[in-house]
Each structure stands twice: as C-alpha cells, then as structure tokens.
Amino acid sequence: MLIKHLDRPGLVHENGLDAQRLLPWPELNAPFEGSWCVIAPGTASTPHAHHEYEIFIAVSGSAFLESEGTRVPFETGDIVHFTPGTEHRVVNESGADFEMYSVWWDLEMSERFSARHPEGAK
Template sequence: MHIRTAAGDELIRKNGCDIRQLYPWDGVVTPPWNSTLCSIRPEESSTPHGHDTDETFIFISGRGHARIGDEERDVAPGDVIYIPHGTNHVVTNTSPDDPLTFVSIYWLQPAQ
C-alpha cells in the first residue's frame, strides 16, 4: 500500500491556487494523466488561463463561480466541469470564510 499525506507534500502557489500535486507519483505510478488538489482562498480567483491539455475539475468543498470560455455558472461540491484544451478559464471562491477545493485532472489529447 502506498500512502501520501498532506503533511508530507509540498504546496505550491500557481495560477492563483494553492496546489498539491497528486499524480504523477514518483516511484509509484505514471498514469496517462496528471492531477492536482487545488484550493482557492476565500474571496479570491484563479488567474485566467488556458492549457494545451484537456482538464476536468471535480469540486469537493466550498462554493464558487466558474467561467469556462464564454460560459459561467455557480459551482458546489459534487459538480464536475470538463474544459477542452485551449479554453480560457477562471474559478472564483465566493465565500468570505472557506476555501473552494477541487481536484484537477488533465491530459494531452492523442495526436490525430
């Protein structure tokens, strides 16, 4: 059994989020996708940006608002958003007190 704890992982600040890298997991597995645990501080937003990778957000705690391309909506725990590569996106934490936390899974599309 392989176990990682939050206390043992480094948090980095990237794109306006506090990020904990989940995969790839050195020495354990290198899947065809990467993932991070992302947290946006109260009343803050991620930096608007896009990627060369497709991405999925799975919201696990907090409440907020997401803008993906030209579409906008509120988000809550249990919501899942798919973001096609190259699409500009930003997530805003609307809470004055609690972080907005989600898992980001991202992958490159196979060359066609």
C-alpha cells in the same frame, strides 16, 4: 496500496491558487497528471487555457466557474470538463476555502503511460 498524503502546510501557490501536484510520484504510472487545489476566500485562479484536456472535481465549498464568457456555480460534487484551448478560471466569492481536484491529460501522457506499462500487466 500506496497513499500520497495531502501536505496542507506545503501547498505551493501557483496559477492564483494553492496546490499540491500528484506528480512526481515515482511509483505511479498514470496517463494523466493531477493537483489538489485550494482557492482562498475572495480570490480566483488565473484565467488560462492549455493544450491538455482537463476535469475539475469540486470537493468542498462553493465557487463560480468562468469560461468563454459564461459564469456558472461550481459546488461540492460537481465535475466540469474543459477541452484543449478553452480558457477557464475558478472564482471563490464565499467566506471559506474552495477545494477541488484537477486532472489533465494529453496524447503524449497517454503514450508515455503505454510505453511504461508492462505487457500483460493487470
């Protein structure tokens, strides 16, 4: 078992939120990347789109998702999926931190995973 602990004081501010990326983690061979994300009260992530598929998993608090002209509540336990090229952002209008986990992947990540994965490994 390998555990990578969350380093709250070491979160990096990027894309309008504070984050800790899953990678680099030399021992992990995964076909995806990920990031723990904290959106402070009264702030929002930067609107963006990218070539990867992505899911957000709401872990704590409540916020709103804005994407393609739609705005919906996003609360603890919710999961959202974005296809490549879909612009999106998270808006936290509450008085507490909103925390979520983001996972993204593309074909190149899957191919690198397959190339590193030993034949017959479980």
